Each structure stands twice: as structure tokens, then as C-alpha cells.
Amino acid sequence: MTRSNQQLMERRQKAVPRGPFHVTDRFAVRARGARITDAEGTEYIDFTGGIGVVGTAHSHPHVLEAVKRQVDLLIHTCFHVMPYEPYVRLAEELNRRTPGNRAKKTFFCNSGAEAVENAVKVARAYTGRPAVVCFQNAFHGRTLLGMTLTSKVVPYKKGFGPFAPEVYRIPYAYCYRCPFGAPGPEVCSLECAENLRELFATGVDPDSVAALVVEPVLGEGGFVVPPARFLYRIFEICREHGIVVVADEVQTGFGRTGALFACEVMGVVPDLITTAKAMASGFPLSGVTGRAEVLDAPQVGGLGGTYGGNPVSCAAALATLEVIDQEDLCGRAKLLGERVRQRFLRLRDELPVVGEVRGLGAMMAMELVTDRSTKEPATDLTQRLGQYALDHGVVTIKAGTGGNVVRLLPPLCIEEADLERGLDVLEAGLKELSG
Numbered sequence: 001m002t003r004s005n006q007q008l009m010e011r012r013q014k015a016v017p018r019g020p021f022h023v024t025d026r027f028a029v030r031a032r033g034a035r036i037t038d039a040e041g042t043e044y045i046d047f048t049g050g051i052g053v054v055g056t057a058h059s060h061p062h063v064l065e066a067v068k069r070q071v072d073l074l075i076h077t078c079f080h081v082m083p084y085e086p087y088v089r090l091a092e093e094l095n096r097r098t099p100g101n102r103a104k105k106t107f108f109c110n111s112g113a114e115a116v117e118n119a120v121k122v123a124r125a126y127t128g129r130p131a132v133v134c135f136q137n138a139f140h141g142r143t144l145l146g147m148t149l150t151s152k153v154v155p156y157k158k159g160f161g162p163f164a165p166e167v168y169r170i171p172y173a174y175c176y177r178c179p180f181g182a183p184g185p186e187v188c189s190l191e192c193a194e195n196l197r198e199l200f201a202t203g204v205d206p207d208s209v210a211a212l213v214v215e216p217v218l219g220e221g222g223f224v225v226p227p228a229r230f231l232y233r234i235f236e237i238c239r240e241h242g243i244v245v246v247a248d249e250v251q252t253g254f255g256r257t258g259a260l261f262a263c264e265v266m267g268v269v270p271d272l273i274t275t276a277k278a279m280a281s282g283f284p285l286s287g288v289t290g291r292a293e294v295l296d297a298p299q300v301g302g303l304g305g306t307y308g309g310n311p312v313s314c315a316a317a318l319a320t321l322e323v324i325d326q327e328d329l330c331g332r333a334k335l336l337g338e339r340v341r342q343r344f345l346r347l348r349d350e351l352p353v354v355g356e357v358r359g360l361g362a363m364m365a366m367e368l369v370t371d372r373s374t375k376e377p378a379t380d381l382t383q384r385l386g387q388y389a390l391d392h393g394v395v396t397i398k399a400g401t402g403g404n405v406v407r408l409l410p411p412l413c414i415e416e417a418d419l420e421r422g423l424d425v426l427e428a429g430l431k432e433l434s435g
């Protein structure tokens with residue numbers, strides 16, 4: 001049995017295609033709390049949470065217990081063959097906890113992309129319309145429709161066409177790089193939101209649009225937090241035209257932004273919400289929650305899948321919600337986020353490579369640039385900073401179309417000493433590499 005990271009990587013290269021990428025060249029063996037141990041026994045502070053999945057903690061004892069109990073009882077029947085209670089209970093929880101107090105329903109699938117695909121299916125069935133509107137810098141997954149809705153071409157789309165038809169894209173409210181040239185939020189007339197009206201005049205008939213799919217905060221696109229007014233306005237325009245608003249909360253959901261869902265922080269209520277990632281603390285599970293009459297539009301048998309809403313994943317998700325409540329993880333997200341924001345802002349004062357510090361709750365990031373006036377993405381520096389952090393015991397991940405955004409998604413249970421130590425490493429690395 002080979003043991004070293006390098007030997008394992010050699011086996012991986014032979015056995016697995018190059019397509020699935022890696023942020024690090026270290027093989028994980030075990031993880032607890034906010035720490036991961038690799039094949040050589042080296043321990044790392046985890047600033048990624050498996051890309052926003054491990055929201056509570058690696059193997060949180062309460063989640064572990066619930067999973068073990070469920071495994072002993074029932075692992076799989078397929079919800080379509082013989083239903084089981086944890087699925088229904090989790091649906092009830094999400095119906096109650098998602099924004100908006102209209103009658104809601106939820107159904108489950110396996111991945112974020114699958115949730116987005118299904119939200120669009122449901123919206124099409126409800127409206128009888130074909131088209132979908134999405135945004136620049138959006139990420140919605142890697143399936144055919146998911147990658148079509150996704151904005152970034154390399155690596156997500158190049159070579160993979162033809163894409164799904166009837167998808168229209170408009171700019172997001174990326175204020176740091178305002179697509180309409182507004183010099184700052186104080187002089188902003190929300191041209192980006194009004195651009196939706198322009199699309200309906202020159203790009204697609206709004207009467208043929210089933211859904212608008214939007215991340216309330218861009219995830220892979222670089223942790224871009226739009227003004228709440230932007231979301232409010234586009235939701236309003238969609239309502240004028242009977243378009244179903246889908247908030248993709250796959251990355252923002254389950255406490256990360258300081259509330260269970262980012263839409264709550266933003267004060268907006270979508271028709272449908274897609275969830276995945278942190279919902280089940282690492283077990284594959286995703287869902288679509290929203291207005292009951294919209295979710296009831298597809299015919300019996302029109303929604304589903306073999307594994308969707310697996311009993312073990314549902315048990316993990318129910319326990320995850322309990323942990324979020326019991327440990328006030330929404331409050332903790334705000335606290336951690338504020339710590340990170342203050343550290344990043346200090347760095348911004350010192351180092352011209354830090355172009356912008358932004359985020360919501362514990363979804364914090366800094367965008368690195370080679371020059372503050374040109375805002376040229378510091379792609380290479382961001383890559384080197386990730387390697388520096390890894391070599392000093394911290395796993396980080398980047399984001400942004402330019403690959404120049406350092407984003408933090410640590411498990412919310414992270415010890416404050418670990419958070420500070422990880423931030424010390426990022427600070428030292430940035431000073432050394434940009435000096």
C-alpha cells in the first residue's frame with residue numbers, strides 16, 4: 001500500500017482523468033473540527049470546508065451520531081419505492097425555515113447542479129415557458145443546463161458545447177467592477193437591475209421567460225455581495241412578468257452568511273430556493289424549496305431520482321439544523337466574518353495588491369489586483385499565495401473569473417486560535433509574495 005502524498009498522486013494520475021482538478025496535492029486521510037490530516041500525518045487548518053460543505057465541523061459529533069443511528073435503521077429504499085419519514089421531516093423543516101410565509105413544498109436530489117436543473121424544470125412546468133435568465137460571473141454547476149447557466153468559459157464550458165437553448169445572461173451588480181461604469185454606490189442608479197428591462201426589450205420576450213436564476217451573493221464568481229436593492233428590483237421586475245425567481249443558495253445557505261439563508265439578510269423572498277452543500281455537513285443532498293403551487297406543477301413521476309433525499313443524508317441534514325440552532329452558528333458566522341473583515345481591511349490599508357475586501361457573514365474574501373487603478377487581476381499572486389498557505393499548514397481556495405479572489409469558507413466551529421493562525425499565515429504570505 002503506497003502512503004506518501006506523492007505516491008498517491010502518481011496512482012491518481014494513472015487511474016483518474018486530468019479533468020477533476022485539485023486545489024492541493026495532499027491526500028486527506030481524516031478530519032475533525034476545522035483540521036484535516038494528510039497521508040503523511042501533516043495537519044492543516046481548513047479554510048475551505050470542502051468548498052462550503054462542512055458548515056458545522058468535520059464529523060461534528062451530533063451529526064455523526066444521527067448518521068450512525070440512521071445507518072443502523074435504513075440506508076436506502078428509494079423514496080419512489082417506499083418513502084421514509086426523515087425525508088418528509090426535512091422537507092417540513094425547510095418549508096418552515098426558508099424565507100416567505102406562503103405555503104411551501106420541498107423535494108430532494110443529490111447535487112447543487114441537480115437542484116438548479118430541477119428548479120428550472122419546475123418553473124417551466126408552472127409557467128409553460130421555455131427561457132431562463134442568468135447572470136455574468138454566475139456559477140450553477142457542471143451539468144448541461146448548469147454549465148450553460150454558469151458564466152466562466154475556462155474551465156467550465158470550453159469544448160463542451162452545444163449548450164442548452166433559451167438561456168439569456170445579463171451583468172450582475174459587481175460594484176467593484178461596475179459593468180456600467182458607476183464610480184461608486186452613492187451615485188448608482190441600479191443600471192444593472194434596469195438592464196433586465198433592456199433584455200426584455202431587445203433580447204427575449206419576457207412572456208417566454210420561465211425563470212430568473214440568481215445567487216444572492218456570487219460564490220465561485222468571487223463572493224460578490226450586491227446591494228440588496230439590486231435583488232429587490234430584479235425580483236420586482238420578474239413579478240411584473242410572471243417570471244419565477246430562483247435564488248441559488250447552494251453556497252450561501254445554512255448559516256454561512258449570518259442567517260440560515262442569504263435572502264433573509266438581503267430582505268428578499270424568492271419563489272424557489274435551491275440548496276445543497278452545507279445542508280447535510282458533507283453527505284450528498286440538495287433540494288428545491290418554494291411556493292407549493294409552483295412545486296406542484298410537474299406531473300406525478302416528473303421529478304425525482306434513485307438517490308435523491310437518501311435517508312442517511314436527510315438524517316445528517318436534520319442533525320445539521322439542530323447544530324446550527326444549538327450552537328447559534330448564524331451568530332458565530334457573523335462574529336467570524338467580522339474578525340476576518342477587520343484583518344483583511346488592515347491588510348488592504350497596508351498592501352496595494354488588496355483591491356477589495358468583501359463578503360457577508362463568514363463568507364469573506366479579498367480580491368487581489370496588480371495595480372489598484374487598473375484593477376488588473378493578480379491571478380499569479382493569488383495562486384502563489386494558496387501554495388504558500390498550504391506549505392504553512394492552511395488550506396485555502398480561490399474564486400473569481402480572474403482566479404484572483406482569496407475566499408474563506410471555514411467550518412463555523414473553527415477555534416478562534418486556528419482562525420487567527422490561518423489569517424497570520426495569509427498575512428505573512430501576502431506580505432512576502434507582494435513585497
Ligand SMILES: Cc1ncc(COP(=O)(O)O)c(C=O)c1O
Pocket residue numbers: 051110111112113114116139140141142215219220248249250251276277
Ligand atoms: C451557487 C452554486 N450553485 C450550484 C453549484 C453546483 O453544486 P454541485 O457542485 O453540488 O453540483 C455550486 C457549486 O459550487 C454553487 O456554488
